[in-house]
Amino acid sequence: MKQFDLNKIPRAKICSLPTPIQYMKRLSDHLKGVNIYVKRDDLTGIALGGNKNRKVEYLLGDALKKNADTIITEGTLTSNHCLQAAAGAAKLGLNCELVLSEVHLEKKIPMNLLLEMLMEIKIHRVKTSSERKAKMNEIAAKLKAEGKTPYIIPSGGSDKIGFIGYINFIQEIASQSKDMDITFDYFIHGTGSAGTQAGSIAGKKLFYPDIEVIGINAGYSRKKIIDAIKTIIKDFEIENSIELNVDDTEIIVLDDYIGDGYEVLSKELIETVKLIANLEGIFLDPVYNGKAMIGLIDLAEKDYFPRDSNVLFLHSGGNQAIYHYIDKIIEKMKYDT
């Protein structure tokens, strides 16, 4: 097998890395018998932080290598990826245009959209997510005709380039693990467009083979996530002439914690966000991290993790969703306003 040299991959180093790993002592005491750590990727340093920052480093590195001057990407109006891609582009002096599809906008402007407006990002609205790709291609064609060099980033930054951010993440964990003299047995994170999980699995194969990567589905189709993980890894293997030999049993996507849907806030979800805030002073977004934490707690209570296991939980950012769902949270908390 050819050796893969991460340092040779173009990268725009715009994040504050490594992010800290913190011991969640009170949560560990609460769960009894497992040690829970949190990797604070909400502190990556661009915009409001988050997992997309890591993908963006490699995507923008590739864009710069290709002499791009304008980044085009897509998402919903609440997309964390779009905000982080736009902020990364701003930091590098690149233009950015976003194609955003409608979600339940109701009366409020989502925080991410507001921040994009503050950066004066050019925003193109479309009605449904299925219209986004064609719109991005249309914008790219127009820019090319004007003599510009556009670079399209797919949804969530989840492709064979963006996912390298999470290969790098696992290498970072391997190094921190050595420094801390702790072996992490499990890595749990919220999963969606699959780049984070695909990168973590590839990173595990390359740098930290004994860790078990567990993706908690935030509300997508499980089959789509698994297919996307396989496709991204295959594309990467072809591109880099290497074989990672990922077995199907290493692609663990759990569907059990979606609750009532992607952006539906259950009472259990709010209670879990409150529990972690109360025990650790850490806030989790309800859409991804809250569900991933429900999964972690349930697995611990079911004794999925052998006694004294070290479990690493990803905080992937996105806390602005707490504000976006303020009404629903208050309603579920039966808070008297």
Ligand SMILES: Cc1ncc(COP(=O)(O)O)c(C=O)c1O
């Ligand atoms: C806060 C947050 N966590 C986790 C994820 C999931 O990451 P991925 O899309 O790479 O599966 C997302 C994706 O949008 C996200 O915004």
